[in-house]
Amino acid sequence: xxxxxxxQTLDDLNIPxxxxxxxxxxxxxxxxxxxxxxxxxxxxxHPLSDAEAINIRxxxxxYFQEREIEFPVSRDQCEEVEQYLSSAGSNxxxxxxxxxxxxxxxxxxxxxxxxxxxxxxILSMIGFIHAVNDFFTQLGSHxxxxxxxxxxxxxxxxxxxxxxxxxxxxxxxxxxxxxKVIKYHHLLRTVHQQSLRRxxxxxxxxxxxxxxxxxxxxxxxxxAWATPFVEGGNRIDIAHVFHPRLGGAVPNTVRLDHxxxxxxxxxxNMAGKSTFMKSVGxxxxxxxxxFPIAAEGMAFSVQDGMYTSINVADNLDKGxxxxxxxxxxxxxxxxxxxxxxxxxxxxxELFKGTNVKDAYDxxxxxxxxxxxxxxxxxxxxxxxxEAGDTxxxxxxxxxxxxxPTIMDKGIPRYTFRLQEGISSDRHGMMIIANEGILDIIRxxxxx
Amino acid sequence: xxxxxxxQTLDDLNIIxxxxxDAxxxxxxxxxxxxxxxxxxxxxxxxxxDRDKINQxxxxxKYFQQKNIAFPFKNEAFDAIELYLENTDERxxxxxxxxxxxxxxxxxxxxxxxxxxxxxxxxxxxxxxxxLHDFLREMDGGDRAGAYRLEAREMxxxxxxxxxxxxxxxxxxxxxxxxxxxxxxxxxxxAARDKMKKLxxxxxxxxxxxxxxxxxxxxxxxxxxxxxxxxNTLSIEGMFxxxxxxxxxxxxxxDRxxxxxxxxxxNMAGKSTFMKTLGxxxxxxxxxFPVPAGSMxxxxxxxxFTTINLADNLNMGxxxxxxxxxxxxxxxxQVSRxxxxxxxxxELFRGTNVKDAYDxxxxxxxxxxxxxxxxxxxxxxxxEAGETxxxxxxxxxxxxxPTFMKGNIPGxxxxxTPGITNDRHGMMIINNLRIIDIIKSxxxxxKLV
Numbered sequence: 001x002x003x004x005x006x007x008q009t010l011d012d013l014n015i016p017x018x019x020x021x022x023x024x025x026x027x028x029x030x031x032x033x034x035x036x037x038x039x040x041x042x043x044x045x046h047p048l049s050d051a052e053a054i055n056i057r058x059x060x061x062x063y064f065q066e067r068e069i070e071f072p073v074s075r076d077q078c079e080e081v082e083q084y085l086s087s088a089g090s091n092x093x094x095x096x097x098x099x100x101x102x103x104x105x106x107x108x109x110x111x112x113x114x115x116x117x118x119x120x121x122i123l124s125m126i127g128f129i130h131a132v133n134d135f136f137t138q139l140g141s142h143x144x145x146x147x148x149x150x151x152x153x154x155x156x157x158x159x160x161x162x163x164x165x166x167x168x169x170x171x172x173x174x175x176x177x178x179x180k181v182i183k184y185h186h187l188l189r190t191v192h193q194q195s196l197r198r199x200x201x202x203x204x205x206x207x208x209x210x211x212x213x214x215x216x217x218x219x220x221x222x223x224a225w226a227t228p229f230v231e232g233g234n235r236i237d238i239a240h241v242f243h244p245r246l247g248g249a250v251p252n253t254v255r256l257d258h259x260x261x262x263x264x265x266x267x268x269n270m271a272g273k274s275t276f277m278k279s280v281g282x283x284x285x286x287x288x289x290x291f292p293i294a295a296e297g298m299a300f301s302v303q304d305g306m307y308t309s310i311n312v313a314d315n316l317d318k319g320x321x322x323x324x325x326x327x328x329x330x331x332x333x334x335x336x337x338x339x340x341x342x343x344x345x346x347x348x349e350l351f352k353g354t355n356v357k358d359a360y361d362x363x364x365x366x367x368x369x370x371x372x373x374x375x376x377x378x379x380x381x382x383x384x385x386e387a388g389d390t391x392x393x394x395x396x397x398x399x400x401x402x403x404p405t406i407m408d409k410g411i412p413r414y415t416f417r418l419q420e421g422i423s424s425d426r427h428g429m430m431i432i433a434n435e436g437i438l439d440i441i442r443x444x445x446x447x
Numbered sequence: 448x449x450x451x452x453x454x455q456t457l458d459d460l461n462i463i464x465x466x467x468x469d470a471x472x473x474x475x476x477x478x479x480x481x482x483x484x485x486x487x488x489x490x491x492x493x494x495x496x497d498r499d500k501i502n503q504x505x506x507x508x509k510y511f512q513q514k515n516i517a518f519p520f521k522n523e524a525f526d527a528i529e530l531y532l533e534n535t536d537e538r539x540x541x542x543x544x545x546x547x548x549x550x551x552x553x554x555x556x557x558x559x560x561x562x563x564x565x566x567x568x569x570x571x572x573x574x575x576x577x578x579l580h581d582f583l584r585e586m587d588g589g590d591r592a593g594a595y596r597l598e599a600r601e602m603x604x605x606x607x608x609x610x611x612x613x614x615x616x617x618x619x620x621x622x623x624x625x626x627x628x629x630x631x632x633x634x635x636x637x638a639a640r641d642k643m644k645k646l647x648x649x650x651x652x653x654x655x656x657x658x659x660x661x662x663x664x665x666x667x668x669x670x671x672x673x674x675x676x677x678x679n680t681l682s683i684e685g686m687f688x689x690x691x692x693x694x695x696x697x698x699x700x701x702d703r704x705x706x707x708x709x710x711x712x713x714n715m716a717g718k719s720t721f722m723k724t725l726g727x728x729x730x731x732x733x734x735x736f737p738v739p740a741g742s743m744x745x746x747x748x749x750x751x752f753t754t755i756n757l758a759d760n761l762n763m764g765x766x767x768x769x770x771x772x773x774x775x776x777x778x779x780x781q782v783s784r785x786x787x788x789x790x791x792x793x794e795l796f797r798g799t800n801v802k803d804a805y806d807x808x809x810x811x812x813x814x815x816x817x818x819x820x821x822x823x824x825x826x827x828x829x830x831e832a833g834e835t836x837x838x839x840x841x842x843x844x845x846x847x848x849p850t851f852m853k854g855n856i857p858g859x860x861x862x863x864t865p866g867i868t869n870d871r872h873g874m875m876i877i878n879n880l881r882i883i884d885i886i887k888s889x890x891x892x893x894k895l896v
Contacts, residue, residue, distance in 0.1 A: 323714050369882075440783050
């Protein structure tokens with residue numbers, strides 16, 4: 001079963017989006033080939049749900065991260081190879097001969113371009129095979145206890161074929177005689193087409209590994225260790241997590257497990273609540289992809305899915321209020337939880353669209369009910385600090401943390417560092433006083 | 448002095464609109480001529496703050512509406528005239544002595560486009576001004592023109608100028624001889640150019656008045672009556688949002704003893720729409736335009752500030768709360784500097800914790816309430832603030848939009864009701880959707896498995 005997320009969650013965390021400059025996908029998308037980019041996209045669309053698969057993938061990334069390996073071919077070269085391999089071919093030698101002779105004739109009589117296209121295609125294939133063969137030979141030389149070894153052995157198998165070895169002996173710049181064009185075309189397009197496609201596929205994978213691990217190296221990302229989910233042994237443990245998109249982001253540590261499966265978060269608006277929640281959400285998602293995460297370390301048990309509610313939009317077209325939209329979202333998540341799923345759930349400022357008494361009651365009731373599902377992990381933030389006071393007395397499995405605000409000569413400043421407890425900041429009034437708003441209204445200040 | 452308004456207010460009320468399609472401006476933008484659209488835009492950019500000017504303009508629009516007068520001119524003529532009058536290049540001036548055989552030949556061959564354009568312009572001018580002449584004659588030179596008589600008389604005077612009297616002899620002409628075209632051209636484009644421009648401007652204004660009168664009639668708008676500023680009263684009945692399909696109408700009375708309106712209610716119950724509607728009505732009223740209401744009387748204000756959709760400016764590192772405080776400061780400065788403002792704040796202080804928001808709402812509302820010559824509309828979710836303010840100030844009008852339950856789904860009357868809301872439908876919705884039960888049902892689930 002796949003790791004379940006919905007569109008709202010992906011949007012909240014800004015994970016997919018090739019055409020959105022600041023998405024998490026774009027952070028990692030430094031692939032050099034189109035195929036690599038597509039593969040990366042598909043990895044983002046299908047996070048893993050098997051601890052072993054996650055750990056294998058992350059160990060491959062780690063391997064590449066430890067070594068600076070350059071991707072051997074350029075984007076153009078990949079395109080040329082793709083194009084050549086998908087051009088028209090014939091099933092047997094005779095057919096190929098006939099076709100090429102005809103094209104050659106056409107070139108002589110009517111300056112047809114097709115013969116040249118095939119000729120150049122073969123030349124770029126030769127260049128490509130040279131580069132890839134060298135690359136995998138070099139890569140294979142220091143592979144020992146490494147899960148990617150089998151794949152690479154397979155590639156080398158392909159290149160050890162006698163026909164292809166002959167190609168490797170050919171310099172990539174010479175003009176080929178017709179006889180060789182026929183021979184090689186047959187070899188590449190018919191005999192080895194499948195295995196060459198497979199080589200290309202492996203190369204795309206390598207492209208992703210190199211691109212992603214380079215980002216990880218530059219940004220000092222680390223890898224999470226996944227364990228299978230065991231009843232009662234649920235845990236998400238992230239040391240010094242930060243937002244991968246923010247430079248100089250302040251890291252914070254999170255620990256959620258069976259004994260303490262809910263974090264109740266308070267703090268002023270700019271103090272860092274949303275960023276923290278997004279950072280955790282992104283780390284959980286990337287960890288389930290086996291990708292490097294923006295943290296110093298992470299260990300987690302594999303979850304069934306994740307739901308966040310960080311920017312619930314009013315759906316005015318449907319006539320929903322903010323409050324109603326939020327309630328429907330909570331209901332959706334509640335249904336998932338009741339299905340026995342083990343989820344990571346992140347709610348930012350629940351019930352902000354209603355009056356204070358309602359919001360208080362609703363926050364207490366919903367939070368308390370959720371917290372009893374010990375197999376799911378929750379992070380809930382609110383402005384209603386009173387709700388925290390009430391919950392604190394009743395529940396031992398909730399952790400109360402907040403982001404403090406410090407007044408620095410009348411200007412609010414934020415540490416962005418989590419502290420234990422419930423926020424008791426009253427800086428709102430202080431800011432109003434500092435700006436002298438009441439005096440201005442009353443005309444006591446000359447402007 | 449101009450009516451003070453800022454970009455935030457124009458955006459909140461969607462007056463000009465980023466996308467032109469759904470703004471208040473485009474609601475009225477039904478002018479026949481391009482020049483009319485420009486005049487209309489000017490009116491939107493500069494609302495009035497002078498009682499007489501407001502009443503004068505609304506009187507004229509009302510006159511056109513009552514008489515049900517249609518725009519008497521043909522549209523195509525204006526494009527030709529505009530193009531023609533724009534061309535003030537002396538070198539294009541026609542000279543009678545150039546009426547040579549060569550020119551005639553070129554004319555027959557259709558190669559003399561320069562002359563064609565000028566000829567067309569002259570013919571169009573003759574047609575338009577003859578039409579205006581007839582139109583004014585029907586009004587008896589303005590004597591029967593009601594509120595429009597001043598403008599009608601001025602136009603009449605311009606048309607009676609001896610420089611232009613030849614036009615009435617050429618009425619209906621479609622083709623003019625070269626010599627005469629040259630003569631008329633000299634007058635229209637050069638000698639009497641300023642008069643032409645003035646007359647055209649009057650015609651564009653008329654276009655605006657007529658199109659607005661039509662919009663008003665079609666949408667059931669009425670004309671507001673502007674009162675003296677110092678009274679600080681507003682009486683508006685059957686007010687509705689002009690861009691909604693099935694709007695509910697509401698009424699409001701404001702005077703010096705109730706110049707703060709404290710508005711509560713659930714989120715979809717109609718608070719923002721009400722505030723926007725009120726803002727739009729005030730804006731249109733200050734333009735002398737018909738308003739979306741059954742009736743309206745208002746003291747002329749010196750400006751209006753609304754804060755309905757305040758954007759976070761996260762790039763500049765402002766939180767929502769800080770953005771609100773800065774906005775509040777700006778308005779506070781205006782309030783202390785200028786008298787007679789109309790101020791709207793939707794959900795003050797939503798970006799901070801509840802205790803802070805409560806304190807801030809009470810303190811700020813109390814301070815505003817002392818300014819009896821300004822009107823304030825303030826909405827909030829913090830109903831407790833309302834109860835405290837009730838004891839502290841005697842000039843606050845408490846109103847709310849109620850919510851009722853329609854099965855599981857909240858329904859709204861959209862009718863403004865006196866008092867402070869005590870709706871507790873939030874929990875009711877949660878209970879009705881059985882959310883707590885759903886969450887708790889998991890354990891049974893596991894036992895069954």
